[in-house]
Amino acid sequence: MSRVYNFSAGPAVLPEEVLKEAQENMLDYKGCGMSVNEMSHRSKMFDDIIKTAESDFRELVGVPDNYKVLFLQGGASQQFAAIPMNLMKKKKAGYIITGQWAKKAAAEAKLYGEVVELASSADKTFSYIPDVSDLPITEDMDYVYICQNNTIYGTRYPELPDTKGVDLVSDVSSMFLSEPMDVTKYGIVYGGVQKNVGPAGLVIDVIREDLITEDCLPGTPTMLKFKTQADNDSLYNTPNCWSIYICGLVFKWLKNMGGLEVMKQRNEEKAAILYNYLDQSKLFKGTVEPKSRSLMNVPFVTGSAELDAKFVAEAKAAGLENLKGHRTVGGMRASIYNAMPKAGVEALVNFMEDFEKKNRK
Numbered sequence: 001m002s003r004v005y006n007f008s009a010g011p012a013v014l015p016e017e018v019l020k021e022a023q024e025n026m027l028d029y030k031g032c033g034m035s036v037n038e039m040s041h042r043s044k045m046f047d048d049i050i051k052t053a054e055s056d057f058r059e060l061v062g063v064p065d066n067y068k069v070l071f072l073q074g075g076a077s078q079q080f081a082a083i084p085m086n087l088m089k090k091k092k093a094g095y096i097i098t099g100q101w102a103k104k105a106a107a108e109a110k111l112y113g114e115v116v117e118l119a120s121s122a123d124k125t126f127s128y129i130p131d132v133s134d135l136p137i138t139e140d141m142d143y144v145y146i147c148q149n150n151t152i153y154g155t156r157y158p159e160l161p162d163t164k165g166v167d168l169v170s171d172v173s174s175m176f177l178s179e180p181m182d183v184t185k186y187g188i189v190y191g192g193v194q195k196n197v198g199p200a201g202l203v204i205d206v207i208r209e210d211l212i213t214e215d216c217l218p219g220t221p222t223m224l225k226f227k228t229q230a231d232n233d234s235l236y237n238t239p240n241c242w243s244i245y246i247c248g249l250v251f252k253w254l255k256n257m258g259g260l261e262v263m264k265q266r267n268e269e270k271a272a273i274l275y276n277y278l279d280q281s282k283l284f285k286g287t288v289e290p291k292s293r294s295l296m297n298v299p300f301v302t303g304s305a306e307l308d309a310k311f312v313a314e315a316k317a318a319g320l321e322n323l324k325g326h327r328t329v330g331g332m333r334a335s336i337y338n339a340m341p342k343a344g345v346e347a348l349v350n351f352m353e354d355f356e357k358k359n360r361k
Ligand SMILES: Cc1ncc(COP(=O)(O)O)c(C=O)c1O
Pocket: 010, 074, 075, 076, 077, 078, 101, 147, 149, 150, 151, 152, 171, 172, 173, 174, 192, 201
């Protein structure tokens, strides 16, 4: 067996310890004679898995008692609709446009009410986070929406917007559990797990309880009502049992690593290795304004599409996989999530140094 350093933006690298534990339990989960993939979601075994996952998640993040944690399906994109359907009671919300995912979320919300674009960084290909200290937010808005880490463009909010008392809703998919988060700052904070936490197809929503009501927009499907999911502890129907199980193992792994403060330090250290190299390189260039840089997704270019393609191909041959940038922006992108070891980032930088020596004219 040989494993590569996988820089994919998602689905992405998972901790090897977690994969091995899942492998060991694949045929016979804890002596019950079947795999987690084969057991009823109503069984005692699975009840333990989901309850332990939730309590470990709560402990890791420090989720206050007045917030519900929901394990939902449909990925993060399903939430682009579920959020306005549950929250847009006054039919108006503010969106900050910092990339494709915020744009998609805003476009979906427009199906249900008025969307006010509060700020945007489209003018410079989403290479920065706009000033969010004094936005035209009004009391009649149901919520303010952000995508806190922009997977494609490699930006992350250096600080949260001042929402002037309006509830903040944040998509943290590509920075989920990479650093501590203060849940009390949000009405809803949610993320698809396939980037930093577990297998695709599961989204975790943390929702303040007063936002979970029967009073949704007319026509909201039963499955998309937060109330349905909350009243049934995420077991209204058959959930994504496998992903919940693996996420639970990742939560234990994160606890063993020392928790989210330790992960933040590790992630800052890893990102610094790459950014420091990029800042002095004569061949490669980071594409993001320094103060908006993501700790998780690092885009860079050589300035030549041909050389970019050569780099991606040669890196792959050297065991550094999935470095091609998103199809809409080109260049390269290294996603260095929690499970990417420091040695992986060092191997990437060593490879880049070598490539630079050979290819700089
Ligand atoms: C920040 C962000 N939000 C939302 C999504 C969409 O997630 P999903 O594919 O789970 O719908 C992605 C990526 O896939 C993302 O990076």
